[in-house]
Amino acid sequence: MSRHVLLVARAVTHHGGEATVRRLAVDVAAVVGAPVVACFLDGAAPSLHDALDAAADAGATEVLLVATHLPPDRYLDTWLRRAHADWAAGRRNPPPTSVALPLAEQPALVTAVVAAVGGPVTPLTGRPGPFRAAAWTAVPRHRHHVLVCRGPRCTAYGANDVAGALTGRLAAHGLGDDDVLVTSTGCLFPCSIGPVVVVHPDDSWYPHVDVGLAVRIVDEHLCGAGPLDGRPPRAGGTGDFADAAQVDRAED
Ligand code: FES
Structure with missing residues (x-):
């Protein structure tokens, strides 16, 4: 059995987060020992449809979708189901696909936040100039x-x-x-x-x-x-x- 995991994120509303999701996919793959790929419901490549195609073409017998956002994104939760249904309707013998519990409901999230609270910190040194620069009024x-x-x-x-x-x-x-x-x-x-x-x-x-x-x-x-x-x-x-x-x- 070949299980493929897709981390599904959004880029339209979460600018600049794509690289983080891709890096997370690499790190998770190293732990779970299965193919883990980052993909996007909107705004960035690969699309969820393309990632599902790639998983199916690679011989996946099972696909797990993980909505990758904190806090949970209701739009993402709704539309990844619709996007998957649209993809499956156009595909012969699509592999069975499941969706994981939201990340915010994972007990390990508490561990991650506790580690962040107790871990290394970086002093904030930014200046307010760019926030109010004249260029942003033109x-x-x-x-x-x-x-x-x-x-x-x-x-x-x-x-x-x-x-x-x-x-x-x-x-x-x-x-x-x-x-x-x-x-x-x-x-x-x-x-x-x-x-x-x-x-x-x-x-x-x-x-x-x-x-x-x-x-x-x-x-x-x-x-x-x-x-x-x-x-x-x-x-x-x-x-x-x-x-x-x-x-x-x-x-x-
Ligand atoms: S018009 Fe483009 S997603 Fe609705």
């Missing part, structure tokens, strides 16, 4: 603002690759934040037609974005003549895009 002067949804469903559908393609292509054109400001977001609502990318001020909502379309958005919309043909703006709440969003929210 409104950016970019001409386009691109929102890249990296919520749980868009992440499952490939938003990590889309975000990388967008920023890489913009860099290839020599464009920075003062030209095109790219912001990763949480769920923007029309999840079922994700990955979703929005370009403002044109109010252009692009559904089903893949790497190829991301490159075209940069080349033809942001550096070219404007919104792509066949990818209309929101159009006042009518049309396929708006209809799909309505259906999706009704399911929640």
Whole structure:
């Protein structure tokens, strides 16, 4: 029997924690003697879907999901179940999968906090200057603002690759934040037609974005003549895009 453990975290709401989760996976693997991998419900790679695929392709006969957050994240707890159900529905013979008790309910957490309280400390020496710096009062002067949804469903559908393609292509054109400001977001609502990318001020909502379309958005919309043909703006709440969003929210 081959049991694979996935530490499932979020990156959209917990910036900069990815490396810690990856390091934790390595350390836990050394103790439990089984494959342990860090993955993300949103905002970072690998996605939960990709990690489940990798475990199944590697011959896992059982998968254990560990929601890796303190305190417990209700969004993560809910959506890792939904994301797993979506993945299993599209996979032949998915391995049985379980979810562990929340970390906050593990007795060993007390031991860890006691060790932190009694362990080495580092004096805080920061200055308040950066907190109130004038630079943080200036409104950016970019001409386009691109929102890249990296919520749980868009992440499952490939938003990590889309975000990388967008920023890489913009860099290839020599464009920075003062030209095109790219912001990763949480769920923007029309999840079922994700990955979703929005370009403002044109109010252009692009559904089903893949790497190829991301490159075209940069080349033809942001550096070219404007919104792509066949990818209309929101159009006042009518049309396929708006209809799909309505259906999706009704399911929640
Ligand atoms: S997760 Fe992207 S629109 Fe909901």
